[in-house]
Amino acid sequence: MSRFLKRGQMEMVGLVIIVILITIAFLFLTQFALNDKTDHRTFDRKQLAVSTLTAVMRTTVLGCSPEETEPLAVEEILLDDCAENRDFESVYHCRSADGQELHSCQFLQEVLVPELLKKSLDSYKQRYEFKSVLVDDPTHPLITSGLGCKGRDTDTSGEFPLNTNKGLVSSVLLVCD
Amino acid sequence: MRPTKAQIQMTETIAVLFIFFVLLIFGMIFYYKYVGFSLKEEQQAAVERRAAEVVTKTIFMPEIQCTTGNLLQNVYCLDVMKMNVLPTLVSGHVEDYYFSIFSFATVTVQELYPLSKEGKGRTWKIYDNPKKDFTFKKQSSFYVVLRDDAVRGQFSGRVKHSFGQVVVEVYS
Numbered sequence: 001m002s003r004f005l006k007r008g009q010m011e012m013v014g015l016v017i018i019v020i021l022i023t024i025a026f027l028f029l030t031q032f033a034l035n036d037k038t039d040h041r042t043f044d045r046k047q048l049a050v051s052t053l054t055a056v057m058r059t060t061v062l063g064c065s066p067e068e069t070e071p072l073a074v075e076e077i078l079l080d081d082c083a084e085n086r087d088f089e090s091v092y093h094c095r096s097a098d099g100q101e102l103h104s105c106q107f108l109q110e111v112l113v114p115e116l117l118k119k120s121l122d123s124y125k126q127r128y129e130f131k132s133v134l135v136d137d138p139t140h141p142l143i144t145s146g147l148g149c150k151g152r153d154t155d156t157s158g159e160f161p162l163n164t165n166k167g168l169v170s171s172v173l174l175v176c177d
Numbered sequence: 178m179r180p181t182k183a184q185i186q187m188t189e190t191i192a193v194l195f196i197f198f199v200l201l202i203f204g205m206i207f208y209y210k211y212v213g214f215s216l217k218e219e220q221q222a223a224v225e226r227r228a229a230e231v232v233t234k235t236i237f238m239p240e241i242q243c244t245t246g247n248l249l250q251n252v253y254c255l256d257v258m259k260m261n262v263l264p265t266l267v268s269g270h271v272e273d274y275y276f277s278i279f280s281f282a283t284v285t286v287q288e289l290y291p292l293s294k295e296g297k298g299r300t301w302k303i304y305d306n307p308k309k310d311f312t313f314k315k316q317s318s319f320y321v322v323l324r325d326d327a328v329r330g331q332f333s334g335r336v337k338h339s340f341g342q343v344v345v346e347v348y349s
Contacts (some may be wrong), residue, residue: 042227043276044317051236051319054253058322059340070330116340119289120320164204 031137045175048126049157053173055118056130057160061176064094065101074112075162075171082142083134083164108132109143117145127152132171141170149176220349221313225340228317228347231282235303235343236321240266243324255341257325260286260301267304281308281348287322290340308348317345 060071061078072078072092076145081091082105102111111131121128130145154176163171180188191290236253238244240263243254267275283305288298328337 047229047232047319051253051321054251055320055322055340058254058338060335060338062291062328064336067330067332070333071328071333071335073338116290119340120342124318141315 045155047126048121049155049173049175051159052117052120053130053160055120056113056173057171058118059112061094061112064092064104064107067092074105074108075160076166078108078112079132079142079162079169080164081170082108082171083162083166086142086166105142109145113143113145121146127176129174129176130172132169134166135168135170143171146174149174152176209239211303221315224313224315224347224349225317227280227282227349228315228345231279231284231345231347232317234278235284236319237344238303239279241303253319253320253321255286255323255343257299257323257339258327260303260323261305265302266300271304271306275304276306279304279305279306281311283307283311283346285344286321286323287342287344288339298341307346311348313349315347317347319345 036063057075057079058073060073062069062071064070064072064078072094078092079092082103084104085091086105090104092104093101094104096107096111096112117128117130128146129149129150130143131141132143133141148150154174157173160171162171236255241255241259243251243256284303286301286303288300291297292298319342321343323339323341325337325339329335
């Protein structure tokens with residue numbers, strides 16, 4: 001009787017060891033598989049955020065009064081004008097699709113930035129958040145766009161600083177899941 | 178007639194061996210399926226890596242990069258005037274030079290903003306060498322600014338910069 005019990009016990013121990021080994025092997029396998037994917041996606045998304053914001057900021061707009069024939073850069077001229085004249089009449093006025101002349105802040109917020117991001121990130125169904133703020137007044141952003149990235153796995157373009165007479169303006173683009 | 182102890186042990190051994198081989202066959206099937214699957218994933222990841230590499234090579238290609246004199250103006254900027262003549266240069270040197278850089282791939286640059294009155298942007302096919310019998314194909318896009326020195330401001334001399342997209346398709 002005791003011999004039979006011993007043999008049964010040994011078989012049980014063997015079985016338990018096999019199950020433990022298989023479980024450990026499976027856990028390792030899944031862990032490695034998941035890690036590989038995350039690293040690769042993170043690299044792609046970071047590059048996407050940096051390249052998109054760089055391109056948006058350097059794009060120029062034609063046909064804005066009073067310099068209709070001059071190409072005006074988004075960051076260097078229009079964002080600078082928007083930061084300096086947010087509460088006043090802006091120096092530059094750009095046209096919307098229906099021909100209406102808009103304040104530089106309104107043009108960037110309602111026309112240009114949404115259009116560029118719609119053609120780039122939106123077309124790949126990529127969620128994002130764009131924000132330009134005066135560093136001294138972060139609660140009232142100059143421009144915002146996108147559905148936001150709160151609580152999501154996010155990559156950032158890093159801050160793009162612009163020195164204006166009203167202080168430092170910081171622009172950032174977050175790209176998320 | 179009751180089976181003898183030896184017969185019982187023999188049956189038990191056969192049963193154990195049967196279960197062992199069934200488990201072994203299941204294990205082998207699972208292993209080969211997994212190996213096949215991971216091989217496919219590996220190939221796909223390699224194509225994705227190559228797509229990212231080709232994008233980077235395109236952005237840093239001296240033939241089309243924005244420069245001021247010999248100095249690099251900025252990253253993520255391509256020169257429209259250089260791109261206008263590049264396809265002629267590339268098409269004559271695909272096998273002896275550009276294939277070693279891009280391999281089997283298609284690289285296209287598209288102007289997304291501003292568009293013409295007809296609602297179209299310009300397109301440049303930088304490199305076009307697709308693989309005919311490909312197993313995997315991966316498309317990757319990055320955004321750049323396109324400097325066009327042909328359009329300058331009359332008074333300020335500022336150069337027009339368009340918003341553009343680099344579309345890369347790689348094959349394996």
